[in-house]
Amino acid sequence: MTTRDPRATGLARLAGLFADETRAACLLALLDGRAWTASELARHAGVAASTLSEHLSRLVAGGLLAEERQGRHRYVRLADARIAQLVEDLAAQVAPGTAVRPRSLRESSAGSAMARGRTCYDHLAGRLGIAVTDALTARGLLQQETGFALTDTGVAWFASAGIGLERRGRRPLARACLDWTERRPHLAGVAGAALCRHALDAGWCVRIGSERAVKVTAAGEQAFFDLLGVETAALL
Amino acid sequence: MTTRDPRATGLARLAGLFADETRAACLLALLDGRAWTASELARHAGVAASTLSEHLSRLVAGGLLAEERQGRHRYVRLADARIAQLVEDLAAQVAPGTAVRPRSLRESSAGSAMARGRTCYDHLAGRLGIAVTDALTARGLLQQETGFALTDTGVAWFASAGIGLERRGRRPLARACLDWTERRPHLAGVAGAALCRHALDAGWCVRIGSERAVKVTAAGEQAFFDLLGVETAALL
DNA sequence: CGGACCGTTCGGCCGCCGCCGAAGTGTCCC
DNA sequence: GGGACACTTCGGCGGCGGCCGAACGGTCCG
Structure with a gap:
């Protein structure tokens, strides 16, 4: 077994965070720059709260989101402007035929x-x-x-x-x-x-x-x- | 079952193309702007030719790569400058700690x-x-x-x-x-x-x-x- | 024509991951 | 205190996808 290029590993891992429809929906929603609670995102994405909780943990661990706990709420937002730009860039590549109907x-x-x-x-x-x-x-x-x-x-x-x-x-x-x-x-x-x-x-x-x-x-x-x-x- | 945001679907699909170490290694290699043959990439990535063949088909179908068949060779290169930029952008996000040793x-x-x-x-x-x-x-x-x-x-x-x-x-x-x-x-x-x-x-x-x-x-x-x-x- | 070579297709295996519901923890408010 | 609520953890399920080797089709060259 050959050792692999760490850059390829990192790239794949980063892309993997985007490569799920539920997480993608969250990232797009968070493009508004505001902080959302976990349950808001769960409702938005149409999945169970438990499912979304795990997604958020992965996105935070991957550095895409910043979180802020307030009482019983978990607020998340895009980590910084660079992440926002990355989401925009990826979304822009998608759009050509994909009009939102x-x-x-x-x-x-x-x-x-x-x-x-x-x-x-x-x-x-x-x-x-x-x-x-x-x-x-x-x-x-x-x-x-x-x-x-x-x-x-x-x-x-x-x-x-x-x-x-x-x-x-x-x-x-x-x-x-x-x-x-x-x-x-x-x-x-x-x-x-x-x-x-x-x-x-x-x-x-x-x-x-x-x-x-x-x-x-x-x-x-x-x-x-x-x-x-x-x-x-x-x-x- | 609720219908999902097509933009999220597209984003996830696009990111999915990057979200595999073997495909990521190919895309990074192709950043040199030249055309590689399937077997060159297979050797580079360290996987079987059959495996890589399927990866290339996915990348081509996804619009990330352009292919050119010559005789018994299948040459592929990044589809255009926009795709190259996208690969660069993603790779740049990865780098911070990931030095290539x-x-x-x-x-x-x-x-x-x-x-x-x-x-x-x-x-x-x-x-x-x-x-x-x-x-x-x-x-x-x-x-x-x-x-x-x-x-x-x-x-x-x-x-x-x-x-x-x-x-x-x-x-x-x-x-x-x-x-x-x-x-x-x-x-x-x-x-x-x-x-x-x-x-x-x-x-x-x-x-x-x-x-x-x-x-x-x-x-x-x-x-x-x-x-x-x-x-x-x-x-x- | 025959052999070397490049690529593809197929079946099968395995592991990962997204999903849920149920149960548990912590917080807020009455 | 007690009940409502936000979130997390866990077990289990199902599907997808990456991997290989073997067999096959095409191309090139001697």
Whole structure:
């Protein structure tokens, strides 16, 4: 028996964590960046609580999830932005033919709300995210010609809008995230997260229900138009 | 029985292709960007030809590999640059603690040659790739401050060096690829591929044996120094 | 034509893993 | 204290999937 390449072993082990429909459903759900309880995820995935408990333990042990125990609850969330990006990257590869078809009126409207605007871990996605990214690009604040980066005027724009861009760790300031509904890149990274956070803090957007979908408020409609010329009302 | 989210199903199926040590070893080997025969991969992975045949069929069916039959040979390679990127991304997540420890003198020298310079699908990696990326950045040809993109002078530099940058499809001009030995970003994307191709065509580098490792020639040493100020002799 | 070689198909074996329900532990709240 | 609740552990079941060797089909070459 030959000794095997440890990198292959590690890769297989990591991929194995994703290679189960129930765990995959959990990871996708957790892409909203929030912390879920074990029972919420069990209901979401449609399996027994005992089954899900074991899945969570594996995901935590594998470093994909961080957990936080509070009383009788076990909250889990994606471990960090790098893990979130990995989930996004994998999910983006899948999408090409895999459109999500709604199965009920309620899901249908929830689905179209998701397609209109949502968060993707910590930044804006959906048509809203893309519209913002396009607007930034059209105004010369972001450039995608020779890579993907904020321009000097782009950095100044964030400052003037009062949106702080604090670099922490090695996370890139701007990064492209491929949207799984639109198949187009949108702004992620520190700048994407800061913009999303500001939009929520300033009341430009509010979360719909407890899901990932977000809705643009009247104030947000004004702000997006004034600052970027984005007609959010035309997004649907 | 409830109907499941098709995205979770697809994600699990995709990840399942990576979630086997033998298939993972194949994918990592194929990161050299070349086409391998089934028996070469079987020997590399240490399994029977029959076993590997089935693995290849699954990988091809899953869209990860492209195959080309020639006579009695079955050549396979990674399907495209996006797949290569996905393999890189997953492998990069694994690396943190997983250093590849050499098991023999031959592997040891091959390993250090790999760490010194190699190709990563279609661009330069290893310490050579990082040195080139750092030099481009230090000279203001590439900027990583607000994202990852070539600067205007960077685009001009490629032109003046006679390295064509033909955009084709949606592949980004410049993209960061995280090196699994050095844990630092290096240039990938169209520019990275063009630079690597030029280095091989112009004889700056030659492949060592039939593996991914590359060696800088005397002419290359001169060229890298003249064009970028990189002291390739100091790489080890 | 015959032998060497590459790859594939098939049957069978074995182990892993996802699933559940039942029972147990700990927490919260009345 | 007692009951409801969130989660975990355990045993057992069933299926999937990776592995091999043997037999077979195709291709190349002498």
